[in-house]
Amino acid sequence: MGEAASTTTPRERYRQQVRSEIKERAWEQITAAGTSALSLNGIARLMGLSGAGLYRYFTSRDELLTELIHDAYQSLVGTLRTATAQGKGDLSGLGQTLRMWALDDPQRYFLVYGPPVPGYRGAADVAALAAEIMDILTDACADVPDVPDAPVITPGAPLEDGSGRSVGRAGTASAQRLALSFRTRLHGVLSLELSGHLAGMECDPALLYQAELDLLAAH
Amino acid sequence: MGEAASTTTPRERYRQQVRSEIKERAWEQITAAGTSALSLNGIARLMGLSGAGLYRYFTSRDELLTELIHDAYQSLVGTLRTATAQGKGDLSGLGQTLRMWALDDPQRYFLVYGPPVPGYRGAADVAALAAEIMDILTDACADVPDVPDAPVITPGAPLEDGSGRSVGRAGTASAQRLALSFRTRLHGVLSLELSGHLAGMECDPALLYQAELDLLAAH
DNA sequence: TGTACATCAGTGAACGCGCGTTCACTGATGTAC
DNA sequence: TGTACATCAGTGAACGCGCGTTCACTGATGTAC
Numbered sequence: 001m002g003e004a005a006s007t008t009t010p011r012e013r014y015r016q017q018v019r020s021e022i023k024e025r026a027w028e029q030i031t032a033a034g035t036s037a038l039s040l041n042g043i044a045r046l047m048g049l050s051g052a053g054l055y056r057y058f059t060s061r062d063e064l065l066t067e068l069i070h071d072a073y074q075s076l077v078g079t080l081r082t083a084t085a086q087g088k089g090d091l092s093g094l095g096q097t098l099r100m101w102a103l104d105d106p107q108r109y110f111l112v113y114g115p116p117v118p119g120y121r122g123a124a125d126v127a128a129l130a131a132e133i134m135d136i137l138t139d140a141c142a143d144v145p146d147v148p149d150a151p152v153i154t155p156g157a158p159l160e161d162g163s164g165r166s167v168g169r170a171g172t173a174s175a176q177r178l179a180l181s182f183r184t185r186l187h188g189v190l191s192l193e194l195s196g197h198l199a200g201m202e203c204d205p206a207l208l209y210q211a212e213l214d215l216l217a218a219h
Numbered sequence: 220m221g222e223a224a225s226t227t228t229p230r231e232r233y234r235q236q237v238r239s240e241i242k243e244r245a246w247e248q249i250t251a252a253g254t255s256a257l258s259l260n261g262i263a264r265l266m267g268l269s270g271a272g273l274y275r276y277f278t279s280r281d282e283l284l285t286e287l288i289h290d291a292y293q294s295l296v297g298t299l300r301t302a303t304a305q306g307k308g309d310l311s312g313l314g315q316t317l318r319m320w321a322l323d324d325p326q327r328y329f330l331v332y333g334p335p336v337p338g339y340r341g342a343a344d345v346a347a348l349a350a351e352i353m354d355i356l357t358d359a360c361a362d363v364p365d366v367p368d369a370p371v372i373t374p375g376a377p378l379e380d381g382s383g384r385s386v387g388r389a390g391t392a393s394a395q396r397l398a399l400s401f402r403t404r405l406h407g408v409l410s411l412e413l414s415g416h417l418a419g420m421e422c423d424p425a426l427l428y429q430a431e432l433d434l435l436a437a438h
Numbered sequence: 439t440g441t442a443c444a445t446c447a448g449t450g451a452a453c454g455c456g457c458g459t460t461c462a463c464t465g466a467t468g469t470a471c
Numbered sequence: 472t473g474t475a476c477a478t479c480a481g482t483g484a485a486c487g488c489g490c491g492t493t494c495a496c497t498g499a500t501g502t503a504c
Contacts, residue, residue: 009468010467010468011467011468011478011479011480014480015479015480018480033337034334034337036255036337037337039456039457039458040457040458040459041456041457041458042456042457049480049481049482050481050482050483051457051458051459052459052460052461052481052482052483052484053480053481053482055458055459055460056479056480056481057480060458060459061457061458061459110334113411113414113416114333114334114414115253115329115333115334115410115413115414116414116415118252118253118255118256127419130416130419131419134420153420153421153422180420180422180427181431183407183411184404184407184408184411184427184431185403185404185407185431186407187407187410187411188402188403188404188405188406188407188408188410189403189407191334191406191407191410192332192402192403192406194334195332195333195334195335196335197332197349200346200349200350201350201353201372201399202372203372203399208399208403212400212403212404228501229500229501230445230446230447230500230501233447234446234447237447258489258490258491259490259491259492260489260490260491261489261490268448268449269448269449269450270490270491270492271448271449271450271451271492271493271494272447272448272449274491274492274493275446275447275448276447279491279492280490280491280492440504441503441504442502442503442504443501443502443503443504444500444501444502444503445499445500445501445502446498446499446500446501447497447498447499447500448496448497448498448499449495449496449497449498450494450495450496450497451493451494451495451496452492452493452494453491453492453493453494454490454491454492455489455490455491456488456489456490457487457488457489457490458486458487458488459485459486459487460484460485460486461483461484461485461486462482462483462484463481463482463483463484464480464481464482464483465479465480465481465482466478466479466480466481467477467478467479467480468476468477468478468479469475469476469477469478470474470475470476470477471473471474471475471476
């Protein structure tokens with residue numbers, strides 16, 4: 001049993017350590033100059049390795065990028081889950097949490113909600129995480145009265161996440177509708193702010209965001 | 220007078236012709252694979268020229284890109300102005316016009332409202348065009364009653380566009396406030412749709428967009 | 439109308455760069471007896 | 472405890488590619504007398 005219990009041999013531990021340092025450097029590159037600046041050779045240089053050495057850890061640049069995107073999604077899901085667990089699971093709390101998370105690393109936000117990364121096609125993996133985010137939001141909208149709205153949402157089949165848990169299609173149609181507006185409206189303010197498109201104007205992005213959020217939270 | 224009247228010598232006309240073909244090819248590249256795919260050598264290849272030949276027409280890749288961004292802004296301004304002139308200058312009409320324009324060339328939309336292009340710093344030129352767009356929207360919001368809102372907008376100095384016309388800071392505070400929501404909310408739906416982030420969900424982007432637009436148009 | 443000259447579009451070769459990726463290898467770390 | 476072997480991290484050189492950009496040039500188009 002001693003063997004099965006500690007699956008992590010020293011070598012395996014080292015391996016994971018290097019893998020995560022590679023990812024850290026990768027994030028530095030992305031944060032500094034966007035996704036297109038992600039370069040295996042550049043990372044190797046930063047780490048004092050030869051470029052070829054990285055191929056022990058990632059089979060290709062695409063694999064690394066895919067994993068980064070996956071991590072970005074998981075970070076957001078985790079952050080929203082934590083906020084919910086801390087009693088900030090209402091729309092107002094989630095809205096503020098989302099903004100903090102986005103400002104913390106704008107490029108990471110765009111990796112999740114920005115224009116598609118050229119060449120990258122999302123795994124089913126990521127679709128489940130995206131659906132999970134919507135579920136969290138929909139839960140926060142649970143107390144909205146269920147008045148059948150305009151037919152914006154049409155029912156569809158639920159997804160399954162990695163552990164076989166059913167995901168997506170939670171809550172009433174009205175709750176889903178509100179969650180959707182939550183996402184699009186806040187994304188509108190946030191993405192324009194992060195892109196610098198509100199900078200030229202005489203408006204305070206934080207106040208604008210809060211105003212939109214208040215309106216949503218009032219049902 | 221015969222000389223001053225026709226400024227366009229045949230050579231000059233040819234020159235403009237080639238310049239605009241270069242831009243056309245550039246748009247093809249951007250449409251197909253995003254801004255990062257823009258390549259002078261690639262354009263030359265498409266046109267059957269040598270790469271060096273393009274330097275007769277643009278001094279650098281950056282100059283070409285700058286001009287494309289400028290053109291994108293001008294296209295949007297022109298489209299909105301035309302809609303206004305055709306009696307579709309209300310919020311509902313402008314909203315639909317905006318969506319058509321965006322769907323017509325998503326990459327062009329992202330050049331205007333997307334994440335900043337790496338390496339590119341916007342000219343003052345473009346700031347004036349951006350302000351002009353806001354003016355058009357604010358005009359469409361002129362009939363909203365002027366109830367001083369939350370202090371989202373703080374007054375600032377107006378800009379000047381190329382011809383010295385004053386631009387920006389039109390309309391009442393309430394009108395500006397509404398125009399701002401128009402921009403952020405519709406951008407929220409539109410950019411998520413264009414990025415494919417609504418594709419996995421069971422919602423119709425067109426209906427969602429229309430629903431948000433209707434809400435705005437109702438003041 | 440013809441000749442001499444200037445302008446300018448476009449070429450082809452080259453420079454230096456950085457990229458992703460492969461491959462044969464060295465040397466250290468771990469494992470089995 | 473020591474020896475023989477397997478595993479695996481990392482190296483260095485190389486491949487082929489495409490990029491932006493420069494430069495000396497050829498040849499056609501336009502201009503001036």
